[in-house]
Amino acid sequence: MAFDFKMIQQTYRAFPDRINAVRKLLQHPLTLTQKILTGHLFDEAANQQYQRVIDYVDFKPDRVAMQDATAQMALLQFMQAGKSKAAVPSTVHCDHLIQAKSGALEDLKTALSTNQEVYDFLGSVSNKYGIGFWKPGAGIIHQVILENYAFPGGMMIGTDSHTVNAGGLGMVAIGVGGADAVDVMAGMPWELKFPKLVGVKLIGKLNGWASAKDVILKVAGILTVKGGTGKIVEYFGEGAESISCTGKGTICNMGAEIGATTSLFGYDKKMRDYLVGTDRADVAEEADKVAEYLTGDPEVYATPEQYFDEVIEIDLSTLEPYINGPFSPDKAWPISEFAKAVKENDYPQKLEVGLIGSCTNSSYEDITRAASVAVQAKEKHLKVKSEYTVTPGSELVRYTIERDGLIKTFEEIGGVVLANACGPCIGQWARHNADKQERNSIITSFNRNFAKRNDGNPNTFSFVASPEIVTALAIAGDMTFNPITDTLTNENGEQVKLDEPHGLELPAKGFAVEDNGYQAPSEDGSGIEVVVSPESERLQLLIPFAPWNGEDLTGLKLLIKAKGKCTTDHISMAGPWLRYRGHLDNISNNMLIGAVNAANDQTNSVLNQLSGDYQPVPDTARAYKAAGIGPIVVGDENYGE
Numbered sequence: 001m002a003f004d005f006k007m008i009q010q011t012y013r014a015f016p017d018r019i020n021a022v023r024k025l026l027q028h029p030l031t032l033t034q035k036i037l038t039g040h041l042f043d044e045a046a047n048q049q050y051q052r053v054i055d056y057v058d059f060k061p062d063r064v065a066m067q068d069a070t071a072q073m074a075l076l077q078f079m080q081a082g083k084s085k086a087a088v089p090s091t092v093h094c095d096h097l098i099q100a101k102s103g104a105l106e107d108l109k110t111a112l113s114t115n116q117e118v119y120d121f122l123g124s125v126s127n128k129y130g131i132g133f134w135k136p137g138a139g140i141i142h143q144v145i146l147e148n149y150a151f152p153g154g155m156m157i158g159t160d161s162h163t164v165n166a167g168g169l170g171m172v173a174i175g176v177g178g179a180d181a182v183d184v185m186a187g188m189p190w191e192l193k194f195p196k197l198v199g200v201k202l203i204g205k206l207n208g209w210a211s212a213k214d215v216i217l218k219v220a221g222i223l224t225v226k227g228g229t230g231k232i233v234e235y236f237g238e239g240a241e242s243i244s245c246t247g248k249g250t251i252c253n254m255g256a257e258i259g260a261t262t263s264l265f266g267y268d269k270k271m272r273d274y275l276v277g278t279d280r281a282d283v284a285e286e287a288d289k290v291a292e293y294l295t296g297d298p299e300v301y302a303t304p305e306q307y308f309d310e311v312i313e314i315d316l317s318t319l320e321p322y323i324n325g326p327f328s329p330d331k332a333w334p335i336s337e338f339a340k341a342v343k344e345n346d347y348p349q350k351l352e353v354g355l356i357g358s359c360t361n362s363s364y365e366d367i368t369r370a371a372s373v374a375v376q377a378k379e380k381h382l383k384v385k386s387e388y389t390v391t392p393g394s395e396l397v398r399y400t401i402e403r404d405g406l407i408k409t410f411e412e413i414g415g416v417v418l419a420n421a422c423g424p425c426i427g428q429w430a431r432h433n434a435d436k437q438e439r440n441s442i443i444t445s446f447n448r449n450f451a452k453r454n455d456g457n458p459n460t461f462s463f464v465a466s467p468e469i470v471t472a473l474a475i476a477g478d479m480t481f482n483p484i485t486d487t488l489t490n491e492n493g494e495q496v497k498l499d500e501p502h503g504l505e506l507p508a509k510g511f512a513v514e515d516n517g518y519q520a521p522s523e524d525g526s527g528i529e530v531v532v533s534p535e536s537e538r539l540q541l542l543i544p545f546a547p548w549n550g551e552d553l554t555g556l557k558l559l560i561k562a563k564g565k566c567t568t569d570h571i572s573m574a575g576p577w578l579r580y581r582g583h584l585d586n587i588s589n590n591m592l593i594g595a596v597n598a599a600n601d602q603t604n605s606v607l608n609q610l611s612g613d614y615q616p617v618p619d620t621a622r623a624y625k626a627a628g629i630g631p632i633v634v635g636d637e638n639y640g641e
């Protein structure tokens with residue numbers, strides 16, 4: 001039986017009445033987004049029409065997901081809530097703290113010893129409060145969620161920007177901060193400004209080298225990194241129905257890169273197949289019973305301009321593969337124009353490393369399509385020119401691709417298979433020679449490519465593409481290679497062309513796994529003690545803040561007014577700082593050190609108004625704190641994206 005099956009049944013049971021009531025109230029057909037949002041109102045019955053981007057509305061999400069870096073502070077906060085159990089099904093996933101260096105086995109072993117204290121803490125808190133715990137090596141949060149917990153029509157919040165990945169299985173899934181997760185786990189309402197709605201109509205069918213990744217790379221080019229802010233993006237049309245469930249996940253995953261609140265697709269046959277393929281036929285049967293409530297009304301999709309605030313149409317049949325970057329995921333180049341862009345912009349032409357995987361692109365389909373390209377290197381006597389790494393998204397995928405001989409295929413072209421974890425995607429990459437800060441190009445199938453994100457080197461030009469394009473370029477070792485039109489010279493001196501990739505949405509022999517890495521919580525956790533050493537530099541129990549005295553805040557000083565992009569990476573850098581995510585005092589030493597100060601265009605240099613000197617942001621904040629002065633932060637674009 002699927003996890004939390006009863007909760008899913010209850011959600012579906014309530015849907016018809018709730019959604020029909022809203023339809024009656026509004027007197028018009030509904031988008032899927034409206035159905036799911038109104039199906040999850042905290043106060044159950046919708047009795048008013050919510051104004052988009054104006055009204056704040058209380059919701060009741062079905063579940064909460066947390067990754068190991070952000071879960072630490074969230075759970076430290078939850079321990080203060082005085083509850084014996086989380087109010088909704090919740091999970092913790094150990095994926096961010098594993099550093100990629102030598103390969104899966106060795107890196108996992110190192111992580112288990114360097115992060116033992118944190119894993120023990122997360123494991124024991126989860127055990128105590130009824131939270132499912134996915135151990136290190138089990139996989140990346142969003143892939144594990146898609147494989148086990150996401151369900152059509154559900155609503156989830158998660159302490160990670162790419163929680164939105166679950167929209168691929170028809171959920172409204174939203175990335176939030178730890179405090180929001182704590183509210184929901186404590187049984188309180190969760191507030192969201194009612195979003196605007198963007199409809200993306202997909203017509204035609206993907207073919208050749210084009211993949212689901214290229215849909216979102218194109219959308220990112222159209223909407224840019226801030227075009228989705230305050231909006232939910234709903235995909236529909238015959239093209240949407242032709243894309244695999246995991247492909248839909250890829251598209252929704254990178255919705256975070258356009259700043260969208262979330263993205264989603266309606267329930268269809270591809271989702272049904274995926275549910276059945278991942279051992280959840282029971283959920284599929286329940287979804288079938290309420291299928292009309294798990295997608296937008298036909299009238300909406302027939303005349304979308306009447307119901308969405310903005311409509312985009314993309315013809316999949318003519319879609320080209322895209323390469324986006326460097327330094328921003330919305331800098332979209334169709335592959336036919338990319339070689340020119342490399343030359344005109346003086347991007348480093350030699351490709352140093354191709355990296356595939358991450359939560360964005362590590363499904364069985366992604367891996368099989370990439371492997372279908374990789375295998376051609378051997379068949380066509382091509383010497384692979386770049387380094388090449390593979391990050392499987394979960395142990396379920398890793399075990400299955402090993403059984404099916406695909407890991408061997410990658411290893412035969414010199415590929416290194418990394419642990420089932422985030423690794424290079426979040427700067428957890430002990431890349432050799434990165435400290436020399438040389439200009440170089442890498443290409444990944446990940447989602448983000450901001451400066452320093454992958455290896456800490458500001459001179460690494462990071463580009464984003466589909467796993468199959470990454471693989472083709474890694475074979476060529478050249479950023480200007482276009483596998484659709486270009487040939488390569490093989491070891492016999494012959495000109496050879498790579499064939500189009502092909503893959504399988506689901507494994508022909510079904511998925512397999514020996515140990516998926518899941519640890520169920522105790523039924524009664526009251527006797528479990530959570531121990532945190534007062535000497536720890538990684539964990540620190542929280543002391544409740546003094547309650548607000550009800551008066552206006554006065555005499556505050558401006559700490560920083562940020563300029564330009566101010567994403568989560570600028571607010572709290574990842575990489576080496578991830579180790580302090582459970583220690584409020586220590587992690588405060590990286591607060592906003594990546595944000596550009598609008599007053600002097602510098603990072604980590606702000607005016608300390610007490611001393612008159614320019615000082616690092618955390619030092620200045622500490623000086624104000626010591627003087628009993630509250631600081632003000634003014635964010636700019638993409639704040640907290």
Ligand code: SF4
Nearest residue numbers: 162358359422425426
């Ligand atoms: S793989 Fe990358 S984007 Fe995905 S959860 Fe991990 S760090 Fe975030």
